[in-house]
Amino acid sequence: MNYISTRGQVAPKGFIDTVLMGLGEDGGLMVPERIPAVSSDTLEWWKGLPFRELFIEIFSLYANDEIPQGDLKELVDASYATFRDPEVTPLRKLDDSLYILELFHGPTFAFKDVALQFMGEFYSYVSKTRGEIIHILGATSGDTGAAAIQGVRGKEGIKICILHPHEKVSKVQELQMTTVHDENVLNLSVKGNFDDCQRIIKELFSDLEFKGEHHLRAINSINFVRILAQTVYYFYAYFRAAEQAGESKKINVSVPSGNFGNIFSGFLAKKMGLPIHKLIIATNENNILERFVKTGEYRPGEFRKTHSPSMDIQVASNFERYLYYLLDEDSAKVSAYMGTLASEGRIVVEGDLLRRVQSELQALGATNEQNLELIGKYRSETGYLLDPHTACGVAAYEAFNEDGEITVSFATAHPAKFDEAIRLLDIVQEFPVEIAELIAKEQYQTVIENDKAEVTRQLEAFFAGDAVNKA
Numbered sequence: 001m002n003y004i005s006t007r008g009q010v011a012p013k014g015f016i017d018t019v020l021m022g023l024g025e026d027g028g029l030m031v032p033e034r035i036p037a038v039s040s041d042t043l044e045w046w047k048g049l050p051f052r053e054l055f056i057e058i059f060s061l062y063a064n065d066e067i068p069q070g071d072l073k074e075l076v077d078a079s080y081a082t083f084r085d086p087e088v089t090p091l092r093k094l095d096d097s098l099y100i101l102e103l104f105h106g107p108t109f110a111f112k113d114v115a116l117q118f119m120g121e122f123y124s125y126v127s128k129t130r131g132e133i134i135h136i137l138g139a140t141s142g143d144t145g146a147a148a149i150q151g152v153r154g155k156e157g158i159k160i161c162i163l164h165p166h167e168k169v170s171k172v173q174e175l176q177m178t179t180v181h182d183e184n185v186l187n188l189s190v191k192g193n194f195d196d197c198q199r200i201i202k203e204l205f206s207d208l209e210f211k212g213e214h215h216l217r218a219i220n221s222i223n224f225v226r227i228l229a230q231t232v233y234y235f236y237a238y239f240r241a242a243e244q245a246g247e248s249k250k251i252n253v254s255v256p257s258g259n260f261g262n263i264f265s266g267f268l269a270k271k272m273g274l275p276i277h278k279l280i281i282a283t284n285e286n287n288i289l290e291r292f293v294k295t296g297e298y299r300p301g302e303f304r305k306t307h308s309p310s311m312d313i314q315v316a317s318n319f320e321r322y323l324y325y326l327l328d329e330d331s332a333k334v335s336a337y338m339g340t341l342a343s344e345g346r347i348v349v350e351g352d353l354l355r356r357v358q359s360e361l362q363a364l365g366a367t368n369e370q371n372l373e374l375i376g377k378y379r380s381e382t383g384y385l386l387d388p389h390t391a392c393g394v395a396a397y398e399a400f401n402e403d404g405e406i407t408v409s410f411a412t413a414h415p416a417k418f419d420e421a422i423r424l425l426d427i428v429q430e431f432p433v434e435i436a437e438l439i440a441k442e443q444y445q446t447v448i449e450n451d452k453a454e455v456t457r458q459l460e461a462f463f464a465g466d467a468v469n470k471a
């Protein structure tokens with residue numbers, strides 16, 4: 001299997017080279033040349049597999065034997081040994097039509113651990129076996145950064161620099177990133193929002209000379225391996241839900257989405273043959289994806305600070321991958337649309353294309369008010385405490401689940417990460433010990449202006465061995 005760019009200007013690459021490239025060298029996103037189809041016999045077999053074995057089966061369809069099976073098994077075992085639940089992503093029933101897939105049992109209590117624990121092991125493997133220098137550059141609204149740092153901290157041959165928006169992540173997210181004092185970690189706190197951080201890193205990845213000279217690697221969902229690792233829990237969730245609710249039910253998934261990475265993994269799983277009924281996008285007041293699905297217009301709007309800060313995103317990175325499939329894999333058309341987005345600040349799909357979007361996706365942007373109301377309601381009715389991102393998913397379940405259907409709503413973070421919102425409801429939650437003990441630790445980060453040149457200077461010094469986080 002080779003990988004190509006959504007914009008068609010990158011010569012086909014193998015799996016490991018694709019991961020190392022991250023963002024396509026033509027500014028597009030890497031996708032498989034063809035999506036492997038999974039037969040009903042295979043699905044029947046897979047439904048009996050535990051999470052780790054399922055991961056190996058799915059991964060092997062994409063990785064061309066570039067990692068020998070024994071090595072892959074070791075990587076997967078090491079990745080999920082850090083999870084607190086033996087099932088990795090267990091499914092809980094909340095009522096007859098609502099199931100919650102808990103994706104927060106990894107080291108940093110958010111769904112990002114599922115892919116990023118693996119990526120940490122993977123980069124370390126590639127560094128050892130191919131002698132590659134791995135200098136990771138990432139942008140985060142809070143969870144990707146914490147999970148990526150946790151995945152590679154202290155690992156030989158790897159350095160990581162993460163940009164997060166200054167004072168726009170939750171206190172726990174900030175502590176998870178900045179209390180790490182390993183020499184291979186640099187936290188830049190940028191006086192801007194997540195979109196600024198993402199724009200800066202994409203510009204740096206697009207500067208091929210700089211990227212090559214400094215061996216820049218991506219951990220965000222622009223990297224196809226992130227998407228791939230996330231498809232595993234869609235399969236796992238579907239199988240567990242069918243087992244618990246009965247095969248006759250139509251199974252929807254409701255997915256908190258910001259950068260379109262989480263939902264795109266579901267889109268890929270469905271294209272592979274997983275019979276998900278409705279793919280529901282759940283967002284907050286930064287509702288660009290909801291507006292797109294409802295009207296066909298994709299137009300980044302004004303940034304809103306919400307109770308679910310990890311989804312405070314206007315420019316959804318993986319939207320381009322979806323556009324590629326919507327436009328029947330026509331990279332010239334994708335380039336034209338992305339050109340229009342850059343020059344006019346919006347793109348529009350109409351007619352049959354819009355009808356297709358609406359048949360493939362449902363979307364809801366929950367307001368801050370709805371969000372808190374739902375957290376309170378589910379707490380008092382079921383005893384279950386939703387984090388504010390998960391609550392967006394549950395709001396979308398309530399909007400779209402119909403008779404004869406069940407919905408698996410993804411719990412993408414533990415509520416302890418977002419106590420700022422939970423406290424507004426006068427709910428006092430007990431913090432897991434791993435989170436409680438962060439509070440006494442010293443923080444290390446460098447606060448900088450929202451300026452690409454400043455980031456460049458920091459990176460050059462860090463990679464040269466000069467800069468470390470300032471306490």
Ligand SMILES: Cc1ncc(COP(=O)(O)O)c(C=O)c1O
Pocket residue numbers: 110111141142143144221256257258259260261262263310311389412413
């Ligand atoms: C807790 C949480 N939920 C949901 C999301 C949305 O995921 P994605 O950006 O991959 O769509 C994020 C990050 O964006 C997140 O951190």
Ligand SMILES: N[C@@H](CCOP(=O)(O)O)C(=O)O
Pocket residue numbers: 139140141142143144145219220221222258259261262310311317
């Ligand atoms: N919510 C994310 C935003 C970055 O998304 P990614 O999936 O592209 O890494 C975060 O927590 O940083």
